[in-house]
Structure formats: C-alpha cells, structure tokens
Amino acid sequence: MNLFSLSWKNLAAKPLSTALSLILLMLGVSIISLLLLLDKQLQNTFDKNVRGIDMVVGAKGSPLQLILASVYHIDAPTGNIPLKEANMLVRNPLVETAIPLAYGDNFKGYRILGTDTSYVHHYEGKLAEGEPWDKDFEVNIGSLVASRLGLAVGSSFYGSHGVSGEMADVHDENAYIVKGIFEPSGTVLDQMILTNVSSVWSIHDHEGEDHEEEDSDHEAEGEDHEGEGSDHEAEEEEKEITALLLKFRSPLGNVTLPRIINENTSMQAALPAIEVNRLIGLLGIGIETLRALAIAIIVISGISVFISLFNSLKDRKYELALMRTMGASRGRLFIMIILEGLMLAILGFILGYVLSRIGMMVMQNFVATTYKYEFTSVAFLPEEWLLLGVTLLIGLLAAIIPAFQAYNTDISETLADA
C-alpha cells in the first residue's frame, strides 16, 4: 500500500466517471496528435519533393493543379504543351536543368511517366536492382510500386490509358518490361513507373491512328490531337509533352521567366513555392478548426476530471478525516488527490497516443489506395512532449482545488457531523 496504489484504487472504484474523464482526454489528445502527425507528413512530403524545382511549365490552367500533377503526381495534368515551345525554353540561358515529363498511362493506378535520367538524378534515385531503362518500353519502378504490385526485374505489364487507374482501356499492343527497381527514397520516386518519353509517344501515336474516336477521353494527352498521324512530315513539330520541371541558374529566372512564358506562349509557368504555400494556407483553415475543437475537448476533459474528483471528495470527506485519524498528514492527502488527477492525465495521454497511431494507420491505408502515397514516420514527435506537458498540467489544475479541499479538511468537525 502506498499513495500510488491508493490513488489508483480510488480511481478504479469509480469506473464510470473515471472512464468518462479518460475518454474525453483520449479524444482530445488523439486528435491533436493526429494533426501533428499529418502536418509533419504533409510538410515532409511537400518539402522533399519540391526541393530543387524552381518552376514548372505546363499547359494553361490552374497553377496549383499543374504543381500537384507534375511535382506530386496527385491531380490530373492540365494538358499538354508543344515540344517545340518547350525546347525553346530549355535553350534559355537562365535555365540550368529542364526535366521533361510526358504522361499518358498508368498501371493499376501507378503513373507511367515518360522522362529522362535527369528526373532520376533530381530525386537522387539509386537502383536497388536491375539496370536503367534504355530502349522503348523498358521501365524502372519505385520501391512501393514493386512491393505493392509484386513486380520484379523482368516482369512485364500493359499500361492502361489515363492517370487514375479507373479506366479499363488497356494498351495491349506493347508490354512494358521492368528493367530496374529503385531503392526507397521517401520521395515521389517510390510510387512512379519511369520510362523514356518516346515510349509514351509511340503508344499514343499508335493509339491515335487506331482509336480516333477516343481522343475526347484523353485528358492526359490534352487538348490537341488534330492532324496527328495525317501529316508525317509535321509530326516532329506536333510532338507534345506534359510539363517541364525547371531549375534556374540564378534567381533572376524566378523574376523574369514566369511573365514571359505566361504572356508570350501557349504554356503557363507555376512557381511551386507559391502554390504550395497557397495550398497549405487553404488546408490550414480546416486544420486550425480541428485543432480548436481538440483543444476544446481537452479543456472539457479537464473540467470532467475536476468535477469527478470534486464529487468523489464530497463522498469521501469522511474517509479523508478517517485517514487523518490514522496518521495521514495533510500533505499526504493533498498528494493523493493530485496523483489521481495526474494518473488520469497520463492514462488519457497514453490512450490518446495509441488512438492517434491507429488513426494514422487507417488514414495511411486510405491515402495509399486512393492517392498511391505512403506516409512513413509514426515516431514520437517533439511536439508531443509539449502535448504531454499540457495534458499533465490539465490533470494537475483539475486536481488542485479538490486537493486543497482535502488538505483543509477539518477532521473533528467532519467526524462529529457524520
């Protein structure tokens, strides 16, 4: 018997009010923990993938959509841009590197991206096994694609048209062959299927001749297929890509190029830094609301702890006097009540922590199946030490008035009244 076990048994003797306090604490803590985790994951994902990309050039439309599609591979592309125009931009002296992106197909929801090795270099991708793609229809795949779809070096598959995986229109003329698998990198590379740009072109040139009636569905290929296949001399001129990821030699590019592109070409330039900030600003309203809700729940749980301790003390007034007659000092009773508050807080925090991790796993599954994105880290966040501190403080505050009451119990009066 000591103060810990005594406090614990006092809590256990009132399972309903203890449970109510715990559930409220758990909810508040888990929502805040979950928000912290999500926030961190989002920041992580956004920062990691956007690093080193100063500007994205693609078809006109929503700049945010262009960034989401070309950098994060979440949204549908805005359309295609003529290769000729794109190449003029690549030759601009302000441009250090330009990575071409050509979309068209997916395999079971994972996007097949036509690009060149500069894309791999940009994300510092290393092959875990196999070799780089070389010829048309050879692909390198990300680690998640390999593990989720069970693909290995030497596997072959047919792409389906579009980027979302919902269309069942399979290109069964040309099979892709897996030549290499990347090491996990924690970037979008993990969920990509990479090939050369001409594979994407040749599949869709072929397609263009055979299924002209389907062109209206080809959102990824964009707006303009007129004349394709009819004039072979013009074909080089008519080739299109989806977007270009640009890195500038100097910050001057940030200032001058977007205006030139947006005003003088059929393309649009979007700056990832600005668009990502805009997106986080939009999400921020929702996150702030949830956070306020969670704080309200935690405060209410603190009040619940207070009421439950306060009420139980009214019932236990005689017990406290009795314990005093058995030799307990005022200080001991004070500590006993404080411990009850702190124990509730610690238990509530642990339960909330566990619930937030379960919630994260559920969300992970959802995000993984819907967006082919994987969240990784679920470790104890530094901010959660702060959350633990706040939770303990609330337990302490809720217990302090009842504890002072216990401290000030007049033994003689209480016993005489009974």
Next chain:
Amino acid sequence: MLKTQDLQFGYVKGPSFIFPDIHCEKGDHILILGKSGTGKTTLLHLLGGLLKAQQGAILVGDTDLTELSANKLDHFRGKHISIIFQKSHFVTALTVKDNLRLAQYLADEKQDIGRIQHILAELGLANKLGQKTHKLSVGEQQRVAIARAVLNQPDIILADEPTSSLDDENCEAVIQLLKDQASAVSANLVIVTHDQRLKDVFSNQIVL
C-alpha cells in the same frame, strides 16, 4: 499512560467545556459517561489530537499532545492512538485487507500481512480478507474497526459510543472484545458513551 490536566475547550459560536482531569496508568481502562451536550465527543477529539485544546495538557506517555506541531501530531496519532467510532468507516475503494494495510502504511509501520491475517483470524474474520468493507454486516464491520484499532499496537484506544446502537447481547460481546484486545496490546482503553449499560463493566469511571 494517559493524563490530562486542566483541559478546557470552547467552540467559537458554541459551548465551552472544562473537563475533569484524567489519570490512567499503562493498560488501565476507563469509562467516560455523559449525556448529550456534555462535551463527550469534544473530549474524545481532544484526547485523539483531532482538536487543539485551548488550555491544559494531555500527556500520552511522556509526550504532551498540546505541544506538538501539526505534522508531528499526525505522525504521533498514527503511531500511538487509535480511534473507534460509533459507526464504522472505511476507505470504500479498498478491501478489508487493504484497509488494514492502509492503517500500517499511514502510521509508517511495516506492512505486515501476517499480522493482519493473525488479528482478523482472532476476531473470526479470516475469510473476509479480500472483501470490500461495504459487503460486510454491521457487526463484522465493527470487528474490522476493532482489528484496525489494535493493529499498530497503540498506547491508547479511544472508542466513541461503540455500543449505543447494539442490543444487550452484542453490547456485552463488543465490550469484552474491546477489553481483551486492548489488554492484549497493553493499551489504555478510553470509552466515551452515554450508554448506562456499561456502568457496571468498568470500575474506573468519570462522569461529565
């Protein structure tokens, strides 16, 4: 040994009492008889150190309770004084065994399960060890209270109206039990009551 001298107490908005001196040698039993309003409970609380006397001295052994600081008084009470109330009270969240362990813990005594089992067995409660106290009958509760009172081998056992709600048969049994248990640990037994049935049982008496 218990001695009082010139003990006085007055409530702020209530009666004042001047109590006769008490003198008990080690192991003596004493009955303090009085009608309602004569300050019986006040005297018991003074003797137990639950109230602070406004004047006079209370000697338990060589220690004057009236001169102890609050914390020392709490500690002294736990070690040397036990109080039995008219209606038995326990920490309801705990079992019989844990209520007795609590008494040992709060008095800073060793938590000795062997002694708890021994005393409960002596009082015919050996099979109630793991029960919550509110599941016991009133008679059993009173015996557990007596077990708790003698557990730490106190110098003084104070009993407040221990028999007033009992019939004659049980009254006699409880008094005998109290006397036996107090004698077993050589404690002074001080019974404060208005119960006239006890008049013939104790030779040492004070009437308020």
